[in-house]
Amino acid sequence: MVNKDRLINKFIKYIKIDTQSAPSSNSTPSTAKQWDLANLLVDELKEMGMQNVSIDEHAYVMATLPANVAHKVPVIGFVSHFDTTPDFSGKNVNPQIIEDYDGNDIILNQEKNIILSPDYFEDLAQYKGQTIITTDGTTLLGADDKAGITEIMTAMQYLLDNPQIEHGEIKVCFTPDEEIGRGAHKFDVQKFGAEWAYTMDGSQIGELEYENFNAASAVVKVIGKSVHPGYAKDKMINSLYIAQDFISSLPRLETPEHTEGRQGFFHLSNMKGDVEETELHYIIRDHDRKHFEARKKMILDLGQDLCTQYERDCINIEIKDQYFNMKEKIEPVKHIVDLAEKAMKAVGVKPVLKPIRGGTDGAQLSYKGLPCPNIFAGGHNFHGKYEYVPVESMQKAVEVIVKLAELTSEKYKK
Secondary structure (H helix, E strand, O other): OOOHHHHHHHHHHHHOOOOEOOOOOOOOOOOOOHHHHHHHHHHHHHHHOOEEEEEOOOOOEEEEEOOOOOOOOOOEEEEEEOOEOOOOOOOOOOOEEEOOOOOOOEEEEOOOOEEEOOOOOHHHHHHOOOOEEEOOOOOOOOHHHHHHHHHHHHHHHHHHHOOOOOOOOEEEEEEOOHHHOOOOOOOOHHHHOOOEEEEEEEOOOOEEEOOEOEEEEEEEEEEOEOOOHHHOOOOOEOHHHHHHHHHHHOOOOOOHHHOOOOOOEEEEEEEEEOOOEEEEEEEEEEOOHHHHHHHHHHHHHHHHHHHHHOOOOOEEEEEEEEEOOOHHHHHHHOHHHHHHHHHHHHOOOOOEEOOEOOOOHHHHHHHOOOOOOEEEOOOEOOOOOOOEEEHHHHHHHHHHHHHHHHHHHHHOOO
16 A cells, blocks of 8 residues: 555655754754754645645644545544654664565674664564664664654555545644653644544554553752861761662662553652762653652652751752643543554554553643544664664554544544
8 A cells, every 4th residue: 555665765854854852952842953854844745735734933833634525524633743862863864774674683883783683672573574774873763753754644645645535634743842741832732623633653563552651850959068078077968978868768679670561660860969969860650640649759758858867958859740641531532542443453453552651742632632542653662773663564554544534534424
């Protein structure tokens, strides 16, 4: 159904545009270079014949595929983000195309001895015989989420080229800054005008997700007192030692490297300091809302306990909620997940329903009134040099989008 070479060429064109976002920036988009891909998408949407193509002052790109049926069908949407993570370079991406993958190690970079191996990344083995797009070992690939953009664009073109496939009105949106948690912040849900939508931002083929972490950030500032070490007895208070006490007092096995599934965690993501002041940056995650609130309380209580222990106000903690589990908003409209599951089965994809150990734009959008489950885009090993995507998974994602449009129309046909 989907022309493989055309799909590959479109994807490579997108990933070669550097769109890395920056958490230190207060603007939206957080980096000016994100405009490059956003503006290209606007031009392509207009060229293919999409309607109401727009880009706002924050680089949110929206467009409409008009309905081609007379009966009333709910307006549905598809969403992907065009920024890439600040965690790894997205500049000068040089993809490698591995045809008919033989199931063995893939040398990403001979000079630096960087190897993508199915012995370490077990999922790779299931794609034997397929076409794999990898990095050259020096950058990320950008399949998160330019694979999703490629799939949405390709699916809209296919529906335009095949008007015999009946569908209702379809909205698409491409967003900035998802990787720094802001992708939905300035998303105009009312302007978008969909009853529900799907983010094409999942990983391996078949993923279908409508649960995600509740998420918060915590900044822990530990205040000490710096005194010349030669005269420090009973005077110096070393903030590094208090910070060490704080770190070791949290449950050691409730960290990302020791948890899976719906298990929550505390993650110390950054720390800096000296005798006078130490700052700890945590992220707090849990699927269960009560457990999530308990984790935040544990952080605050621990700070108070240490202040009591050291007999001084030595710890200040700031906790900010980031997003919540979209399950609460999607369960009342579970039929939208059922439709996606039915579409996958119809195109020969086995649905894999599982909770997201992270968040997507869809989580925040669901709380803004746009229920938004997450569908696979096909990539693996996001945010690093081992990222790859099987082209056949991308083709299937396109088929799922097309089938979803068709099934939604059928469901509401009298």
